Amino acid sequence: MSKFGVMVMGPAGAGKSTFCASLITHLNLNRRSCFYVNLDPAAEAFEHTPDLDIKDLISLEDVMEEMGLGPNGGLIYCFEFLMDNLDFLTESLDSLTEEYLIIFDMPGQIELYTHVPILPALVRFLTRTGNLDIRLCAAYLLEATFVVDRAKFFAGTLSAMSAMIMLEVPHINILSKMDLVKDQVRKKDLKRFITPDATLLEDDPAETARRKAEGTAAGEEDMGDIQDKETMMRGAGFRRLNRAVAGLIENFSMVSYLKLDVQDEDSVGAILSYIDDCIQYHEAQEPKELKDDEFDDPEE
Numbered sequence: 001m002s003k004f005g006v007m008v009m010g011p012a013g014a015g016k017s018t019f020c021a022s023l024i025t026h027l028n029l030n031r032r033s034c035f036y037v038n039l040d041p042a043a044e045a046f047e048h049t050p051d052l053d054i055k056d057l058i059s060l061e062d063v064m065e066e067m068g069l070g071p072n073g074g075l076i077y078c079f080e081f082l083m084d085n086l087d088f089l090t091e092s093l094d095s096l097t098e099e100y101l102i103i104f105d106m107p108g109q110i111e112l113y114t115h116v117p118i119l120p121a122l123v124r125f126l127t128r129t130g131n132l133d134i135r136l137c138a139a140y141l142l143e144a145t146f147v148v149d150r151a152k153f154f155a156g157t158l159s160a161m162s163a164m165i166m167l168e169v170p171h172i173n174i175l176s177k178m179d180l181v182k183d184q185v186r187k188k189d190l191k192r193f194i195t196p197d198a199t200l201l202e203d204d205p206a207e208t209a210r211r212k213a214e215g216t217a218a219g220e221e222d223m224g225d226i227q228d229k230e231t232m233m234r235g236a237g238f239r240r241l242n243r244a245v246a247g248l249i250e251n252f253s254m255v256s257y258l259k260l261d262v263q264d265e266d267s268v269g270a271i272l273s274y275i276d277d278c279i280q281y282h283e284a285q286e287p288k289e290l291k292d293d294e295f296d297d298p299e300e
C-alpha cells in the first residue's frame with residue numbers, strides 16, 4: 001500500500017508553516033484526510049496541532065542547552081538524532097492508508113537544502129519501497145518579495161535548484177506571499193519570474209539603486225572593482241557573479257515557479273492539484289461511497 005506525502009521546504013520565514021496550515025484547512029474543507037508532521041525542532045506555535053511532532057523526540061532548545069551548540073549546529077544534531085531513531089516516524093506513519101496526504105513541515109536552515117546530506121538520507125528512507133514507501137513530492141517555497149532584488153531572487157532560485165538535484169523526488173517550486181508584491185509589481189513583469197532567465201538581470205531596480213550608491217554610471221563596470229572593497233554585495237565582481245548564477249540556472253532550465261497566495265482558497269487548491277499530480281494521488285484512490293448521514297435530506 002502506497003502512502004502519499006508532501007515535504008514543505010524553503011529558507012527561514014518563507015511561509016512554510018503558514019502554507020501547511022492553509023493546505024490542511026483546504027483539505028479539511030474538501031473532506032480529505034491529512035497527517036501533519038512537524039519536523040522543525042524549534043517550532044512553537046501552530047494553527048493546526050501536529051499529529052506528529054519532532055519535539056516529542058528532541059527539541060532544539062534542549063540540544064542547545066545541553067550540548068552547548070548554536071541554532072544551526074543544534075538543528076543538524078536534532079536531524080542526526082532523528083536519523084538514529086527512525087522508528088519515531090515509522091511507528092506513526094506505518095498505519096496510514098493511501099487516503100492520507102502526509103504533510104512534512106520542515107525547518108528553514110538553508111544548509112539542510114544545500115550541502116548537508118541528512119535530508120537526502122531522510123527522503124530515501126521515507127520513499128524506499130518495502131519501507132514506508134511514501135510517494136513524496138517536495139514543495140520548495142521562496143518569498144515573492146525576492147523578485148524586487150534580482151540577486152536575491154537568483155540566490156534563492158539556486159538554493160531551490162540545489163534541493164531539486166539533491167533530493168531526486170518530484171519537485172515543485174512556489175513563490176509564496178504573492179499578496180505582498182501584487183500591488184508593487186505588474187502582472188506582466190511577474191510572469192518573467194515564473195521561468196527565470198538571465199535577462200531579468202538587465203532591468204533590476206535594486207541594481208540601479210546599488211549603482212547609484214556606488215556613484216558609478218551604468219555601464220562603467222571597471223569602476224566597480226575599486227568601490228566594491230567597501231562591500232562584497234555591489235560592484236563589477238558582484239554583477240559577474242550574478243550573471244554566472246543566472247546563466248547556470250537558465251542552462252539547467254529546471255526551475256519554474258507556481259504562485260501562492262495563502263489567503264486565496266483557489267490558489268491553495270491549484271497548488272494542491274500540482275502536488276496530487278506529481279504523486280499521482282488520485283490514481284490510487286478507491287471509489288468512495290457516501291455514508292447515509294452524508295446524503296442531503298430533501299425534507300430538511
Ligand SMILES: Nc1nc2c(ncn2[C@@H]2O[C@H](COP(=O)(O)OP(=O)(O)OP(=O)(O)O)[C@@H](O)[C@H]2O)c(=O)[nH]1
Nearest residue numbers: 011012013014015016017018019107108177179262
Ligand atoms: N503577507 C503574508 N505573510 C505571510 C504569508 N505566509 C507567511 N507569512 C508571514 O511570514 C512569517 C513567517 O511565516 P511562517 O509560515 O512561520 O514561515 P516558515 O517558513 O514556516 O518559517 P520558519 O519555520 O521559521 O523557517 C509570519 O509572520 C507569517 O505571518 C503570506 O502568504 N502573506
Ligand SMILES: [Mg+2]
Nearest residue numbers: 016017040043
Ligand atoms: Mg515554520
